[in-house]
Amino acid sequence: xxxxxxxxxxxxxxxxxxxxxxxxxxxxxxxxxxxxxxxxxxxxxxxxxxxxxxxxxxxxxxxxxxxxxxxxxxxxxxxxxxxxxxxxxxxxxxxxxxxxxxxxxxxxxxxxxxxxxxxxxxxxxxxxxxxxxxxxxxxxxxxxxxxxxxxxxxxxxxxxxxxxxxxxxxxxxxxxxxxxxxxxxxxxxxxxxxxxxxxxxxxxxxxxxxxxxxxxxxxxxxxxxxxxxx
Ligand code: CTP
Ligand code: MG
Numbered sequence: 001x002x003x004x005x006x007x008x009x010x011x012x013x014x015x016x017x018x019x020x021x022x023x024x025x026x027x028x029x030x031x032x033x034x035x036x037x038x039x040x041x042x043x044x045x046x047x048x049x050x051x052x053x054x055x056x057x058x059x060x061x062x063x064x065x066x067x068x069x070x071x072x073x074x075x076x077x078x079x080x081x082x083x084x085x086x087x088x089x090x091x092x093x094x095x096x097x098x099x100x101x102x103x104x105x106x107x108x109x110x111x112x113x114x115x116x117x118x119x120x121x122x123x124x125x126x127x128x129x130x131x132x133x134x135x136x137x138x139x140x141x142x143x144x145x146x147x148x149x150x151x152x153x154x155x156x157x158x159x160x161x162x163x164x165x166x167x168x169x170x171x172x173x174x175x176x177x178x179x180x181x182x183x184x185x186x187x188x189x190x191x192x193x194x195x196x197x198x199x200x201x202x203x204x205x206x207x208x209x210x211x212x213x214x215x216x217x218x219x220x221x222x223x224x225x226x227x228x229x230x
Contacts (some may be wrong), residue, residue, distance in 0.1 A: 002112050004089040006041045007083040010034050010098035011051040011072020016200050024098040029212040036101030043222045047089040051079040088159045098156040098179050102195045102215050107130040110190040111156035119161040119185035120177040123192030124149035161185050
């Protein structure tokens with residue numbers, strides 16, 4: 001697989017989880033949630049930038065030559081901007097939510113393959129529940145569920161296009177790949193995975209516990225030395 005840069009977003013406060021510490025620091029088996037994507041991505045990338053709420057937290061996180069820690073911003077987008085400002089080293093960059101611990105080589109490969117022909121590629125899944133539009137507290141329309149997709153991460157970009165999209169005047173609610181599309185870039189969906197779910201509310205941390213062993217069999221933890229090209 002081609003080498004790529006990664007932005008791991010971990011500067012949120014996890015309000016929906018309603019726990020004492022942000023959800024990315026909750027213990028999932030023998031290590032915190034954030035360490036799962038950090039460990040896996042450090043097997044495949046030589047340039048990782050992690051956004052944190054507070055740089056004091058870095059003492060308990062892996063210290064490797066290819067990992068840089070930066071302070072995040074108020075919004076998720078501000079955190080992405082702070083990571084970009086730290087300097088992206090490679091032609092491709094993947095933006096990943098630390099709250100999705102179970103990232104695999106398979107999805108990284110699919111995204112990198114797509115980036116050979118498009119400027120942004122990201123995983124999507126069909127929507128599980130029925131959907132209504134909630135306008136002024138009246139549920140007045142039931143769109144067909146089959147026309148919607150849920151967006152997952154990691155989201156892949158040509159670095160120069162991510163930078164352009166972040167400079168573009170913000171379209172209301174447009175997520176970054178959509179901004180790239182509006183700027184004339186090509187965007188592709190790849191098939192996501194139910195295991196790429198985002199830890200959000202309490203039940204999802206219990207679901208994550210049930211998947212630890214299977215995940216670590218598929219993605220063993222890296223040795224302390226970096227086996228990627230630095
Ligand atoms: N994130 C970030 N900087 C922010 C907000 C979010 O880096 N200012 C990160 C989170 O740490 C998370 C990912 O973006 O890994 C996805 O965001 P979300 O699931 O919304 O996490 P939180 O904002 O922490 O949770 P909540 O919305 O419930 O407060
Ligand atoms: Mg949030």
